[in-house]
Amino acid sequence: MASLFTRWIALLSMLTMSATAATAQSSADLNPARAAVSASGTQTSTNGHAPASLTAADINAWLDGLLPYSLDAGGIAGAVVVVVKDGQVLTARGYGYSDMRSRVPVDPARTMFRPGSISKLFTWTAVMQQVEAGKIDLNRDINAYLDFRIPPSHGKPITMRHLMTHTGGFEETAKYLIVEKAGQKHPLGDVLKRWVPARIYAPGEMPAYSNYGASLAGYVVERVSGERFEDYVQRHIFAPLNMRHSSFEQPLPASLAPLLSKGYNVASEEPKPYEIIELSPAGALSSTGQDMARFMLAFLDNRGALMKPETRARMFADVNRPIPALPAMALGFYHEDRNGQVIVGHGGDTNWFHSDLHLLVNSNVGIYMSFNSAGKEAAAHVIRQRLFDQFMARYFPESGSERRTASTARDHGRLMVGHYVSSRASTSNWLRFIGLLGEVEVSQNSDDTITVSALLDPAGVPKRWREVAPFQWREVGGSGRLAARVEHGRVAAFSIAEFAPIILFLPAPADLDAGWIMPALLAALGIMLLTALAWPVVAGMRKVYGYRSPVSGRALLFDRVMRFTAVVALLVAAGWMGMIAAINTDVGLLDGRLDIWMRLIQLMEVAAILGTLVSVYNAYVVLRSPDRRWFAKIWSILVPVAGLFLTWVVLSMGLLTIGLDY
Structure with a gap:
């Protein structure tokens, strides 16, 4: 989906795209050429060449020279790229394999990929069809359409318009994002009612991409249409467009299941299990390149196959522009305007499939791409970004001269x-x-x-x-x-x-400022580590040299509690880091399997907090004791101070909670 936990670890926003350069171009060619206007007035790129003509022959030669090497260098099993222009499919190209073991080639007409959050465009289409039917009001409280209630927050109701612009104010969710067993799949309504995420912003005020919000919109379609969401899309979007190899069903129907590409981390590894998206309207689609071409053409042609032309215009119009100098959000589509082109589209990711769809509205051009592997060092993210950058630079270069550095x-x-x-x-x-x-x-x-x-x-x-x-x-x-x-x-x-x-x-x-929290956290853990290590070291030295500590009785008990607290604090830190590393490797672990381990870690947190309170009292005792050395007195202060800071981190960062919803 548009953001999965794997990339969340690097950055919640999907922005980290560090990976090996995996294209057939030189490093200079990887950077999109900027256009300039020559003295003759002809638009040219910075290398002096005029824009290439977007023809089938040119795009095929360009893609065939770019993608095979890119996939091989990036460790990606297969890909599909489709370009439409002026109401026709200009090209539909399959590269690599949908099944590495059987060496089944990618067929753009029959091989189904999982385009992740591009699924939301079908959800928004369904919503707007129901708006046309008079069953949904974009500005009405969403609770009017539900059989459960979204609790009030910030004094404003959530509307469908808020959901379509990702300004509903919901916090991010991750649990049950992807599951791998068919028995774990639940009806959409049950999934949404299981846990309503907190609303951390007032509706309409802050863009915060939300899978839950998009799925809530899909459930509204179910409610007002009387049809299960999967059935509604099949009857009202796939069927009219003759998208015969597309489905939101999970698992796929028996007639389509053999067509689905395997998903890979890296092409050289074994294929990964089938991914079930519980929030299905947000990312459950399976489709071929040719079917996605039909979807793009329906929006570009604007002849009423899915909705009235004026409804499409509403979907493409600017609705919310959070940063004035950057592209705006439309209704469901987000703008990617550049190089003088009005561009709307959407990206999408599951664990293993990575896709993009872009519509150049005024030029009547669309491009869709999907990769069935993450690739080496997340190469798929780099390749798809570079492919579109170079597509724009080749066929629709930027006009105008290089802008100078501002004096400010x-x-x-x-x-x-x-x-x-x-x-x-x-x-x-x-x-x-x-x-x-x-x-x-x-x-x-x-x-x-x-x-x-x-x-x-x-x-x-x-x-x-x-x-x-x-x-x-x-x-x-x-x-x-x-x-x-x-x-x-x-x-x-x-x-x-x-x-x-x-x-x-x-x-x-x-x-929440890592500038001071992370150094302080490392320092606190360092104190705990030294305290824990000193325990066996000092005990060993005493045994070797026959030294008997003067500390005894209650003072000795407090000292041992302090050291025990340090050990438990380190175990808590190791537990969370291990948990995060495991989830980063397999987002399927968010299906509830880790709950018992989280509870175990939280029990240790409680023990560490209680130990910290004892350590505070121990510092009071040690400081009052005339027999304790200055080093012991200093350390008796450092440990509870570190413990109190770690306690604040645990409570402030939500590491100790009553429930296990997240």
């Missing part, structure tokens, strides 16, 4: 420096701690460019951003855009063009 670059770069958190976040559970680990740091370079720790080039090096207008930056050597919103002389938020409609980066509050 130094001052504005200084204002940007600091730590930022993603608006797509959790506050009520342990995922808040993940937000801390994935925090973004902005720094200023000596040449007045800035770098953002999470925005990396294919070599894993942070990109450099040059200010070209007040609080607007361009990627040095690339086409990326970054901009900030400033309020009262301070940076209130920033984002990049690809994600501005759905995710912002906000200045980290003091209680």
Whole structure:
């Protein structure tokens, strides 16, 4: 789905794209060429060549020269790329294999991929069909359509418009995101009622991409249409478009199951289990490249196959623009406008499938791509980004001359420096701690460019951003855009063009600022580690030298409790790090299997907190004792101070909770 836990670990916003460069181009060619206007007035790219003509012959030659090597270098089993233009399928290309063991080639007409959150475009289409039918009002309280209640928050109701623009205010969720056993799948309504995420923003105020919100919209379609969501999409979208190899059913019907591509981490490894998306309207689609071409053509042709032309216009219109200088959010689609083109689209990811869909509305062009492997060092993310960048640079290059560095670059770069958190976040559970680990740091370079720790080039090096207008930056050597919103002389938020409609980066509050929390956390754990290590070391030395400690009785008991607390605190830290590492390897573990281990860790947290309280009292006793050495007195203070800080981290970061919903 548009964000899975794997990339959440690196950054909640899906922005970390460090991977090996996996294209057939040189490093210089990997950067999209910017266009300039020649003296003759002919639009050309910076290398002096005119834009290529978007024909079947040219696009096929270009893709065939680019993708086979990219897949091989990136460790990706297979891919499909489809381009439509002027009401026709210009090309539909399959590359690599859908099954590595059987060497089954990818067939764009029959091989089904899992396009993840691109599924949401079908959900939004269904919603707008019901808007046309008069059964859904975009501005009505969503509770009017539900058989359970979304609790009130911030004094405002959530509307369908909020859901379609990802401004419902829900915190991020991860549990049951993907399960692997058919018996674990539940009806959509049951999944939504199981746990309603906290609302951390007022409706309509903050873009925070939400799988729960999109699935809630799909459930509304069920409620008002009287049809199960999967059946509704089949009858009202797939059937009219003759999308015969597409389905939201999980597992797939027997007639389609043999057509589904295997999913891989890396092509050289064994295929992964079938992924079941519990929040199905948010990411359960399986489809072929040819069927996705039909979907793109229905929106580009705008002849009423799915909805009235005026309804499509409503879906494409700007609805919310969080950063004025960057693209806006439409109804369900997000804008990716660049190079003078109005572009709407959506990305999508499951654990193993990675996809993008882009519609160049005014040029009547669409491109869809999907990869069935994450690849080496997440190569699929880099390849799909570069493929679209180069597609735009080749066929729709940017017009105009290079923009100079703004005179405000130094001052504005200084204002940007600091730590930022993603608006797509959790506050009520342990995922808040993940937000801390994935925090973004902005720094200023000596040449007045800035770098953002999470925005990396294919070599894993942070990109450099040059200010070209007040609080607007361009990627040095690339086409990326970054901009900030400033309020009262301070940076209130920033984002990049690809994600501005759905995710912002906000200045980290003091209680979530990794700039001081992480050093303090490491120092506290360091104190606990030294305390734990000293216990057997000192005991061994006493045994060797026959030394008998003067500490005895209650004082000795308190001392042992202090050291025991240190050991338990380290076990808690190791437990959470092990848990996070395991989930990062297999997001399927979020199906509830880890609950018992989380409870065990939380029991140890309670023990550590109680031990810390005893350690506080122990410090009082030691400081009052004239027989204790100065080092013992200092250490008796350091341990409870470290313990109190760790207790604050546990409570503040949601690591100790009554429930296990997250």
